[in-house]
Amino acid sequence: MTATNSSDTTRRSSGHRDLLARRESVLGPNTPLFYSEDPLQIVSATGVTVTGSDGRTYLDAYNNVPHVGHCHPRVIEAITREMSRVNVHSRYLTDTPIDYAEALLDLFPSSLDRMFFTNSGSEANDLALRLARFQTGHTGVLISDHSYHGNTQALMSLTTGIKMSEPLGDHVRTFRAPDSRVTSTSLSDSLAQVDAAIADLERGGHGVSAVLLDPLFSTEGLPDVPDGYMDGLCARVRAAGGLVIGDEVQSGFGRTAEHVWGFQAAAFVPDMVVLGKPMGNGFPLGAVIAPAGIVEPFSAANTYFNTFATTPAAAAAGHAVLQVMDSESLMERARESSTLFRKGFEELVHGDDRLTGVRGTGMFMGMQFVDPATGAPDGSTAKAVVDAMRENGVLIGRVGRHDEVLKIRPPLAFGPADVPIALDAFERSLESVKH
Ligand SMILES: Cc1ncc(COP(=O)(O)O)c(C=O)c1O
CATH class of the missing domain: 3.90.1150.10 (Aspartate Aminotransferase, domain 1)
Structure with missing residues (x-):
């Protein structure tokens, strides 16, 4: 060449x-x-x-x-308006974040009815894993063998898709998302790999708190996942008492064109969803979307506070993105x-x-x-x-x-x-x- x-x-x-x-x-x-x-x-x-x-x-x-679109005037106007009016953190009552949260949650299945604002996809994934641990009482995590979900220490312990010096955590097991173009791996082999990973986590005393995955397996190279795989994977994780976390940082907000969320394109419903990148059109903004049944017990036991998240300016950016998606x-x-x-x-x-x-x-x-x-x-x-x-x-x-x-x-x-x-x-x- x-x-x-x-x-x-x-x-x-x-x-x-x-x-x-x-x-x-x-x-x-x-x-x-x-x-x-x-x-x-x-x-x-x-x-x-x-x-x-x-x-x-x-x-x-x-x-x-x-x-x-780069430098979209409506997003700039919305951020400027809120920055010029009021931009306090979430421990004061302001209307913009609530208006936005209502509009955003309307785009999810009714089971996903609460949200935490964050400043990045990394923060959101970190929090989602923490919620999963709290909810399930387990620590084990399943992750695809070539993936990236963010840069916090908790996420580094399960990063497989970029160069890093830290080893995988003892509580982490990997699976390979199958590609129907690669005929050497059958659906049943791929699901058997998930069974083995779960059994190993259980033997190690970790149990399964969650599988964290990008519905499109973007970092993996967009494999053509065979029908039945997502159902099989989710069912196995849930049978082990774990939760399915859909990382929509790359696949969300209409990316797949047919659906607002990548999990809809991949035909499964996650127990929690993580958002980031496109959410604020460049204004730092991420979120965890989760059911009240997970959020409320967690919040009763833990004060989660995030200074720059849930500000009116961040929410205005996010809301403007949804409005422009609609109006254009x-x-x-x-x-x-x-x-x-x-x-x-x-x-x-x-x-x-x-x-x-x-x-x-x-x-x-x-x-x-x-x-x-x-x-x-x-x-x-x-x-x-x-x-x-x-x-x-x-x-x-x-x-x-x-x-x-x-x-x-x-x-x-x-x-x-x-x-x-x-x-x-x-x-x-x-x-x-x-x-
Ligand atoms: C799928 C996925 N999740 C999470 C992240 C982390 O998001 P951030 O860089 O906003 O922390 C990324 C970043 O590339 C990502 O691609």
Whole structure:
């Protein structure tokens, strides 16, 4: 394979190079940075585009945080309004968080009728695990073998999908989400793996407090999970006395286009849900959604207080996101765009023996690169295509065990008119990254 990357680092300004050096000297050289060999400095953003310090405008087909569009005026107005009016923490009575909580909880099944506000997905997952421990009296956690749920110490003990020095906790067991494209693993083998993990947790005296999972298994590379797996997994966890926690940080808020929540697309109902990233369109905002039967006993025994969460400004940001999704029909738009995207990607990958087809659901798509000779995952070609896409003016990313799956997860505002631009860039990128 020869990667064509026409990036001309000399083109980047001296200001850009200085900023990189200054960043390294204050944050250190190992702080993650996309396009690390030639980082993109973003100076402004609007809608579904960002502008770089190189003067180029890029189409954003990667970022889910600016869910309703970068710098959306209604979100900015809502935050500014609340910041200018009152922005006290949750121990005073204010109306904005309550209005928002009511609107948000209306989007869930009636069993999920309470919420905690947090500032991030990590905080929310940490709290959900704590709630599960409290509720079940067990400590064991089941986690997929290539996943990421956040950066707190409790979450590091169950992180399998990024580099880290800490070992998995003694109370943690992993399972592999099956992919129906990989025929060597049957549904019954996959569920037997879950049985074995549960039995091991029980033998170790941990029991099962929860399975924590992303309904789309995004970090894992968007496997095509066979019918019956989610039902089987959830039933086993519940039979062991544990809870099912759906981490909707990536899959929520209409990402799948057909459904508001990823768990609906994956056809299961979690006992608790965790929200983050797109929730505040860039304003730090996360949440745990849980039944009163879990929240109330926990809150009676524990004072959970979080200074910056539940503020009027955070709630206003979240509420504005829901209102814009509605007023701009963003899920309908996502349905239209994702249909066009999928059709276009399928045509482009057809007959290309480096790619195993198009994965994912709605506005979360993945394409896996393999070595055509051996079928082995090919992260380096995937990287070359991500770089070529950037050169062709479109931002995408990578996921998967070997970072071999292209990750296309644009703001939900990405419209049908944007799709052909991204497809054209993809066609040129595939062409430029030769076998
Ligand atoms: C599925 C999932 N859960 C949780 C998190 C953590 O969220 P945050 O970075 O807001 O703490 C992430 C972040 O990438 C994530 O992808």
